[in-house]
Amino acid sequence: MAAAASPASLDSAPRIMRLVAECSRSRARAGELRLPHGPVATPVFMPVGTQATMKGITAEQLDALGCRICLGNTYHLGLRPGPELIQKAHGLHGFMNWPHNLLTDSGGFQMVSLVSLSEVTEEGVRFRSPYDGDETLLSPEKSVQIQNALGSDIIMQLDDVVSSTVTGPRVEEAMYRSIRWLDRCIAAHRRPDKQNLFAIIQGGLDADLRATCLEEMTKRDVPGFAIGGLSGGESKAQFWKMVALSTSQLPKDKPRYLMGVGYATDLVVCVALGCDMFDCVFPTRTARFGSALVPTGNLQLKKKLFEKDFSPIDPECTCPTCQKHSRAFLHALLHSDNTAALHHLTVHNIAYQLQLMSAMRASIVEKRFPEFVRNFMGTMYGDPTLCPTWATEALASVGITLD
Amino acid sequence: MKLSLTKVVNGCRLGKIKNLGKTEDRTMDIPGCLLYTKTGSAPHLTHQMLQNIHGLPAMVQLTLSSLAEHHEVLAEYKEGVGKFIGMPESLLYCSLHDPVSHCPAGYVTNKSVSVWGIGGRVEMTVSKFMAIQQALQPDWFQCLSDGGASCEEATSMKRARKSVDRSLLFLDNCLRLQEESEVLQKSVIIGVIEGGDVMEERLRSARETAKRPVGGFLLDGFQGNPTTLDTRLHLLSSVTAELPEDKPRLVSGVSRPDEVLKCIERGVDLFESFFPYQVTERGCALTFSFDYQPNPEETLLQQNGTQEEIKCVDQIKKIKTTDCNQEMTSFEINLKEKKYQEDFNPLVRGCSCYCCKNHTRAYIHHLLVTNELLAGVLLMMHNFEHYFGFFHSIREALKSDRLAQLKELIHRQIP
Numbered sequence: 148m149a150a151a152a153s154p155a156s157l158d159s160a161p162r163i164m165r166l167v168a169e170c171s172r173s174r175a176r177a178g179e180l181r182l183p184h185g186p187v188a189t190p191v192f193m194p195v196g197t198q199a200t201m202k203g204i205t206a207e208q209l210d211a212l213g214c215r216i217c218l219g220n221t222y223h224l225g226l227r228p229g230p231e232l233i234q235k236a237h238g239l240h241g242f243m244n245w246p247h248n249l250l251t252d253s254g255g256f257q258m259v260s261l262v263s264l265s266e267v268t269e270e271g272v273r274f275r276s277p278y279d280g281d282e283t284l285l286s287p288e289k290s291v292q293i294q295n296a297l298g299s300d301i302i303m304q305l306d307d308v309v310s311s312t313v314t315g316p317r318v319e320e321a322m323y324r325s326i327r328w329l330d331r332c333i334a335a336h337r338r339p340d341k342q343n344l345f346a347i348i349q350g351g352l353d354a355d356l357r358a359t360c361l362e363e364m365t366k367r368d369v370p371g372f373a374i375g376g377l378s379g380g381e382s383k384a385q386f387w388k389m390v391a392l393s394t395s396q397l398p399k400d401k402p403r404y405l406m407g408v409g410y411a412t413d414l415v416v417c418v419a420l421g422c423d424m425f426d427c428v429f430p431t432r433t434a435r436f437g438s439a440l441v442p443t444g445n446l447q448l449k450k451k452l453f454e455k456d457f458s459p460i461d462p463e464c465t466c467p468t469c470q471k472h473s474r475a476f477l478h479a480l481l482h483s484d485n486t487a488a489l490h491h492l493t494v495h496n497i498a499y500q501l502q503l504m505s506a507m508r509a510s511i512v513e514k515r516f517p518e519f520v521r522n523f524m525g526t527m528y529g530d531p532t533l534c535p536t537w538a539t540e541a542l543a544s545v546g547i548t549l550d
Numbered sequence: 551m552k553l554s555l556t557k558v559v560n561g562c563r564l565g566k567i568k569n570l571g572k573t574e575d576r577t578m579d580i581p582g583c584l585l586y587t588k589t590g591s592a593p594h595l596t597h598q599m600l601q602n603i604h605g606l607p608a609m610v611q612l613t614l615s616s617l618a619e620h621h622e623v624l625a626e627y628k629e630g631v632g633k634f635i636g637m638p639e640s641l642l643y644c645s646l647h648d649p650v651s652h653c654p655a656g657y658v659t660n661k662s663v664s665v666w667g668i669g670g671r672v673e674m675t676v677s678k679f680m681a682i683q684q685a686l687q688p689d690w691f692q693c694l695s696d697g698g699a700s701c702e703e704a705t706s707m708k709r710a711r712k713s714v715d716r717s718l719l720f721l722d723n724c725l726r727l728q729e730e731s732e733v734l735q736k737s738v739i740i741g742v743i744e745g746g747d748v749m750e751e752r753l754r755s756a757r758e759t760a761k762r763p764v765g766g767f768l769l770d771g772f773q774g775n776p777t778t779l780d781t782r783l784h785l786l787s788s789v790t791a792e793l794p795e796d797k798p799r800l801v802s803g804v805s806r807p808d809e810v811l812k813c814i815e816r817g818v819d820l821f822e823s824f825f826p827y828q829v830t831e832r833g834c835a836l837t838f839s840f841d842y843q844p845n846p847e848e849t850l851l852q853q854n855g856t857q858e859e860i861k862c863v864d865q866i867k868k869i870k871t872t873d874c875n876q877e878m879t880s881f882e883i884n885l886k887e888k889k890y891q892e893d894f895n896p897l898v899r900g901c902s903c904y905c906c907k908n909h910t911r912a913y914i915h916h917l918l919v920t921n922e923l924l925a926g927v928l929l930m931m932h933n934f935e936h937y938f939g940f941f942h943s944i945r946e947a948l949k950s951d952r953l954a955q956l957k958e959l960i961h962r963q964i965p
Contacts (some may be wrong), residue, residue: 475634483588484588
């Protein structure tokens with residue numbers, strides 16, 4: 148798959164991304180986003196705080212870990228507590244007292260995840276509330292209206308999302324509809340100076356559909372692009388090809404946000420493929436199941452083998468959990484009913500993700516990214532050559548070899 | 551360890567306990583409370599969040615019920631439970647049971663006492679108990695004791711007598727084993743006063759326990775609801791009258807503000823702080839006032855607020871509380887109520903806790919309604935800080951001879 152030259156962006160679109168360095172081999176970039184609530188270094192991992200909270204950790208803890216942007220979810224917040232209340236609370240920032248940046252998803256993904264409760268038409272998505280049975284129509288206009296009330300720094304278009312395992316005409320329908328919905332979102336957006344509306348490239352696993360979507364959407368005047376419709380049940384082999392296709396057609400001077408990706412290996416490969424922003428519930432969710440992320444994979448701390456392990460989760464990690472506590476203590480606490488155990492792991496897992504992105508960025512800036520990738524894979528898989536096939540192929544496609 | 555009394559006013563003791571801990575240089579104020587923990591950690595709170603709380607007690611309460619099953623791990627660790635749980639600098643008191651979930655009763659024999667952990671029942675003979683304490687190395691620990699006389703509906707004379715006999719036997723055996731243990735030389739055994747509701751047995755327990763070289767006394771069997779405490783207050787006074795003045799008196803299972811005051815008036819020095827935890831678990835925030843000398847404007851505002859809250863108490867009491875089998879008190883507000891949905895005030899105006907400085911009632915309400923974990927974190931921080939502030943005000947009131955005012959203020963807030 149030869150990398151095509153990226154199309155020139157429209158002159159009038161706001162440039163929120165500044166490129167600081169580019170890898171001379173792969174498509175990896177280091178940059179800085181200029182957002183209303185402060186700068187954000189890229190590549191960046193954005194933890195997901197769905198309902199105006201990062202689960203059990205406070206805004207202060209999140210800030211102390213170096214997080215400068217996190218996610219909220221329009222679907223959930225639109226239902227509870229609702230946009231009117233949040234507006235009264237001075238937006239989502241005011242409501243949850245988060246001083247840095249927020250990105251809100253449009254509610255589109257819930258169409259897939261809550262598919263039994265939803266129905267898609269050209270108008271929008273009709274949802275039946277799981278809480279009170281009420282029906283709501285989430286249209287592109289309504290989604291933007293809610294996000295305008297939330298006041299997030301980056302808002303997402305409402306897209307017609309189909310699961311990546313779906314094939315046939317529905318995928319094409321969803322792709323074209325997403326373009327029409329993008330235009331409706333752009334038209335409805337009341338605060339383009341304060342909130343950056345991103346488009347979301349769809350097209351499923353079909354290269355032609357995706358290419359069409361890319362061609363059309365990049366004609367629109369938006370500050371950034373997300374690559375959507377992936378990170379579902381598709382094979383990794385198909386996944387990376389769609390990511391690579393997307394980054395090859397997206398403008399270089401605008402951020403590329405790959406939605407729903409958060410496993411360490413996936414992050415490293417997709418940075419190599421040219422993505423700048425990522426979000427995923429995985430690190431925070433797996434923490435609440437007692438799993439701690441480490442450079443060699445993860446530690447299931449509830450298991451008996453950690454009962455008498457008096458070392459920290461990761462001796463190299465600088466997070467408060469690793470500074471203060473041993474695996475043995477966390478093991479004991481995880482077997483109690485004290486929720487503090489979950490919070491210790493949430494702190495560590497977010498720290499792990501952020502430290503990974505930071506290390507990647509430094510290696511790009513210092514022109515040693517391919518070496519970083521080799522070391523990473525070596526640590527994760529025992530030997531760089533034991534890296535999964537799809538990752539090896541994806542990396543090779545952008546000039547990084549692992550032996 | 552040395553207890554110095556600054557003054558005694560109407561039975562209330564104000565003072566300091568000095569030379570505490572392994573380094574013998576720590577101090578604790580009395581009356582005071584101990585930080586409540588579950589499995590060695592404040593509930594919901596990581597170390598970072600705990601450090602945000604102002605007025606943290608110098609001594610932390612650990613429960614054997616949550617730690618006994620980790621005996622082997624701690625024995626292998628060797629460096630003591632304080633370091634294991636990430637609190638190497640704290641003074642540690644190890645009680646037998648968890649005051650919140652102290653059940654079921656029974657399972658005490660002439661040779662053993664059982665505690666209930668997550669993994670089930672752990673039976674301890676004196677030697678096992680002392681072996682566990684050797685692994686824990688706490689600064690103070692409650693001696694193995696028989697609290698069975700107070701768990702039952704009606705204490706029989708026979709049961710009360712047995713509780714005293716057994717507890718004294720356990721005490722003598724534990725003291726003997728302590729002498730033989732190098733590791734436990736710096737730990738202090740707290741003798742336990744038993745005897746159920748039988749005055750004669752209570753007095754016997756107090757007198758006999760006081761003869762032993764214990765570092766302090768735990769008054770066991772006074773837990774229950776406010777009514778049961780009231781019926782036992784005379785027992786409490788009689789017991790403390792028998793105890794030496796220069797050793798601290800702890801009471802287990804009593805943590806409500808009104809009950810705390812009653813016990814202080816009857817010579818108790820130290821309390822457990824599980825009440826703020828129970829309040830947290832039912833989604834409530836402590837809001838009672840302990841500002842016994844506010845400015846007139848503040849008084850008016852407080853009174854208006856309090857009256858409004860008292861009006862709602864009857865309604866509130868109908869709300870089932872899931873987690874602690876306790877009813878909501880008038881010392882708190884229930885953040886789940888719809889009226890807090892758009893209340894952008896802090897939990898308590900003027901409170902300097904992390905939650906009140908950073909968040910609103912509306913936000914806490916949202917977190918509770920959506921079942922988010924952060925609700926527990928924020929409420930725990932506020933409730934602990936509020937509670938520790940109450941104890942500070944008790945000491946200040948005693949210092950300036952204003953305890954009557956504080957007492958009146960507290961009782962004004964109970965309908």
